[in-house]
Amino acid sequence: MSTEKRAAVLGSPITHSLSPVLHRTAYAELGLTHWSYDRYEIDEARLPGFLDGLDASWAGLSLTMPLKRAVIPLLDEVTATAASVEAVNTVVFTDDGRRVGDNTDIPGMIAALRERGVEKVDHAAVLGAGATASSALAALAHLSTGPVTAYVRSEARAEEMRGWGERLGVRVLTAGWERAAEGLRAPLVVATTPAGATDALAAEVPDRPGTLFDVLYDPWPTALAAAWSARGGAVVGGLDLLVHQAVLQVERMTGRSPAPMEAMRAAGERALAAG
Known part of the structure; x- marks a missing residue:
């Protein structure tokens, strides 16, 4: 039995x-x-x-x-x-x-991106600096051959992300949240923010976007993910x-x-x- x-x-x-x-x-x-x-x-x-x-x-x-x-x-x-x-x-x-x-969040993130054909990028952007952001940096240590720019709301968060970068072997650059639209031009953008935080960026998606990894899954799609897909970009979601x-x-x-x-x-x- x-x-x-x-x-x-x-x-x-x-x-x-x-x-x-x-x-x-x-x-x-x-x-x-x-x-x-x-x-x-x-x-x-x-x-x-x-x-x-x-x-x-x-x-x-x-x-x-x-x-x-x-x-x-x-x-x-x-x-x-x-x-x-x-x-x-x-x-x-x-x-x-x-x-x-x-x-399993870190290897799960890598596997979800690889499933969509993202094996290596020469740089990446991370939106936010919350609990998921450190796991995102750990995954990007395997995927990005160049720097990762984190767009954050405070200098304390920026310092935290740079510290995680040093620990994980990732060169982390930081910029204020008001410049987050610039990050959307990266070949890989990882959004780690709570629901609604990136909605205003939906209007800023470039004409030929790369890959967006938005860690949310409910509600889905986020405004940013919907705009990204509409522009022809690849989207990996929180359910993935x-x-x-x-x-x-x-x-x-x-x-x-x-x-x-x-x-x-x-x-x-x-x-x-x-x-």
Whole structure:
């Protein structure tokens, strides 16, 4: 008889997470009928107690904000990828009970771009300096052979991005947000900002745009992504990132590869369309 295996996504807020849809679809496609995947509203204060209460049936966890950094002191091991950006979005429990933290956002971002034919660029632009921006820089360390310009709203954010660049081996230039339209001419533009933040830039999309990676997925398309597509540019969206990083999570947690990416993507699209 198969032993029950459990996994879940933790965060706050967590209600609208698509992770259960993606992971459950993968389990169904892989025939893992004894696996379950749930969501739990957990903040930093409740995280240590939640982890300590897990039994041997647990295989892994997906983490979203605000837990990606808070979990690190509670782990037995952190991969080099996760350590490079001080962010863990995946915890795998080993057979001997150890907690191993990983980051699938970075390889997921690289895979999503490569799926659209972006292998190398000679420079890139990052819009914003939030939590996703450091992961974007880590991905760009593999993709950009030249500098990355970050367009940010404050000198403190600019200093932070330059610091991440030094740590990740990326030459980061910074400019004020008021100059963000200039960045749209880069061959690869990564928008890491919250919903609505780039709407005013939609009118500034160049005639022959390169590739836009907009990390949002709801609402979709963003005004910038819609304008980009209308001009003939390639667009990679937040759902692409979500699916690719979830594929890697499923493979790490279950030990089964490859995960059913297209079925997971289709399930995510259906869930978004259903609202």
